[in-house]
Structures are given as C-alpha cells and as structure tokens.
Amino acid sequence: MGFMATPETYLLAIGTKKGLWLATSQDRRQWSFSGPHFLMSEIPSIGIDTRDGRTRIMVGVRSEHWGPTVAHSDDLGATWTEPEQGAIKFPEGTDAAVERIWQIHPDAESRPGVVWAGAEPISVWKSTDGGQHFELNRGLWDHPHRSEWGAGYGGAAAHSIVVNPSGDNVHVAMSTGGVYRSLDGGTSWEPRNRGISAYFMPDPNPEFGQCVHKIAADAAVEGRLYAQNHHGVYRTDDNAESWQSIAEGLPADFGFVMLTHPRRAGTAWVVPLKADGERIPPEGKLAVHRTDDAGGTWKRLDAGLPQSEFNAVLRDAAAVDAAEPVGVYFGTRGGAVYASADEGETFAEVASHLPDVLCVRAAVVVDAAVVADAAVASSA
C-alpha cells in the first residue's frame, strides 16, 4: 500500500470535572468532537505522546467513587487500555495511596518511552514503558521536607515536571512546597525558590513552602525557566538558583498558567487572574498575555475572547501544540475552550458549556492511518 499524503491533523484533548472530550481538526479552526469519554470521572491530567511514530493519549482519571487510575489510547480515543495492575500505585511500605494524578509528561524525543507523572499526595513518578507502569521517585518521596509540604485549595500537587535536554536536570514544582531541583536525573532534590515570595507564610521568603502554580522551561536557553506563582510571575536564568520578577506590564501577577514556546527563546504565555482573593480575570475581561522577550514586555491578547468572563483558567487547562505557527489553547472553569492557530493573536471558541475544564493538551497527530480509521468510525 502506498503512502497517501494527508493534511496535517491536530488533536485537542479536554479534560473536565466530568469526563474527557477529544477533537481533531485539519486547520485548527473547525473541530470534530468525540466524548464524553470517562463520563462522571474527572480528568485532571493528559499527556499526548507523539514519539515512536504513534499518537498515544494518556489520561489521569479520577472517580469520586472508584478512585484514580491511568488509561491510554493509541487510536484517538476509540479504545482505552488500563493496565491490569494499575499504572501508578504506591509501593508497599509507603502506607500511601494515590489520590489524584496531576501531571502526565512525556519526556524528550531522545528518550522515547520515558513519561513522568506528578501525583497527590505530592510525589513524582517515572515510566520507561510509555506510561503503562510508573515507579515512585524515592529521592523526592523520602525528602526530609515532605512532612512540611502542604495543600492548596485543589489538593496537594506535584504539578510541573521539567526535564532538560540531556536529562540530568529535573525541576519539579509543587503546591505547596515550591520548586525542587535535581542535578542527577531525579536521584536527589534541593529546594530552589530564592526570590519567589510566599506572602502567606510568617517568613515571606522561605527556603521552601512557596505555592508555585506552574513552571515551564524556555525553549532554547538552557537554565532559563518561567514561573507563575501564587502572586508573582518570575524568571530564572541560572537554573533556578535565583528568580526575578517579570510581572511588570501584566494587569495582575496572580494566575495558574505558564506556557512556553516549543522552539523559540523568550516566548511565554500567562493568563492573569486579579488576585488570590478575587480569582477572576482582571475587570472580568479574559485575556492571554504573551512575552517575546523573556518577560521584559507583555502583549495583551484578547481577540476572539468574550467581552465578559468571570471564570478562572486552571494551571493545566492551557497548552500549546508544536505546529508552526504554534497553537495556543485554554479552557475555563465555565466549560468554554478557546483555540488560537496564530500564537494567541486571535482566538476562537471551540467548545462551550462543558463541565469545568481541568486540563487541555494539543498535538499534531503523527500517524495518519489512525486518523482515517477514527474518521470512518465517527461517520459509521
């Protein structure tokens, strides 16, 4: 059978409080939806793994009744597989049970099969078999600080895992606890929060205990990361040895989202909320803000967004794809999802009135055959 050229297919995955919706598009404007998958279970985490010549969707699923689990699909959601023994389970002797899977993060292209996860209680996990089985990171679990890490309103979360290209440098961010860094691929961990404020603590500049909401690495400058804090937007240029504020020029320094460009240095997106005590878009007007100079200046982006919006955008309810130009996607707690095919310059609403959006991920589908199969299935 000869290869038949097909137009690029984009995948958008939307995890909500009551299930998962999937959508595909040829142009990132018109989307075909399937779902809800996992109706009545929350989907707080999604990882789309496009390595190994296939598109694997991994989801953290959590039922109020039946607990958390990880499932994956290699056919765009037509079928799901849940490893019989469970993908993420605390080992005997830890006396802990997984409550929620907050993050599923496929590692670099150069490390196929490696997938990281962050969970509640605060813990980091690593899979080497494409997300079917994860091992607990013992260095972080046994860290002497662990008993002092706390829980934000949404639960205690290890929610950001950033691995550098060579794999030796791993940054984890947790709420609450702050940023921890490993220089040995995850064996040992040290807090790295100098410069990040924790105004809600007796000492507002502690070594750890910050409520860092999300971190992301610069695409091209090694050692440069960005952080959206519980008040405060920061950048580090020295591998998290110190953090400097880059909040000037934003309408507010509160928020949950931090996205970076997959290839271009200096580009990041945030979605500001007014304040800890007023978790709504400033003035009730929803906008994304993008910097192209590593936080020196910010550009307000609201074309195509509603005039009035009082719902928050949660930390993982935003994502970029890896296309050119980059697509930017986010969803609100009011169940609206917006997509931009031009790096945020213009948005279009692609879904509305869904349950609270908890997680959004997007990717370019790599295996065209599965797209054709899914199209046949959906038209059948």
Added chain:
Amino acid sequence: MAEISVVLPSVLQPLAGGQSLLTAPADGTVTVGWLLDAVTGDYPVLARRLRDETGALRRYVNIYVNGDEVRRLQGLDTEVAGGQEVLIIQSVAGG
C-alpha cells in the same frame, strides 16, 4: 460447601466479565476483607475500584452485610457467614 455471594452495582459489572454476582466458597465465617480478596482475585481492576493500594475501602464505596454498612460494624474485619449475601453499593458523592 456454603458460598457467599457478592452483588456488584451495574457500573462495576464490566470489570467482572459482565457478572452481577461473584461468589466465594466459605466454610464457617470469613471477613469482608478476605471475601473481597477472594472474589476480585481474577479481576485486579475491580479490586482497585473498591480499595486503594493500602487495602483501605474507598471512601464512597459502601459494603452492606445483613443490611448494615460495614463501617458501622467492624469494617473489613466484619465477619460474614456462608449463605449470606454482601452488597456493594456506591454512596452518594459528587456534584
């Protein structure tokens, strides 16, 4: 030998090969914990829906023995006798 039956809610039946009733042989009395081990041995996903990896019953899973929820008895140590029926019912949760 007497048997003990465990009745599954419909939402969990696909995880037990479509069965609504699982049975375990029991001479004399056994504990609810033992019974769950016995009937979910072939269905590890079902087992994880009922109890977490520490063995604790999930918060919104209720198990009834003779009409009493086991948390009001001796929890997973509650004894069940051959011929009895045990009901697994999801409690009211979520919004």
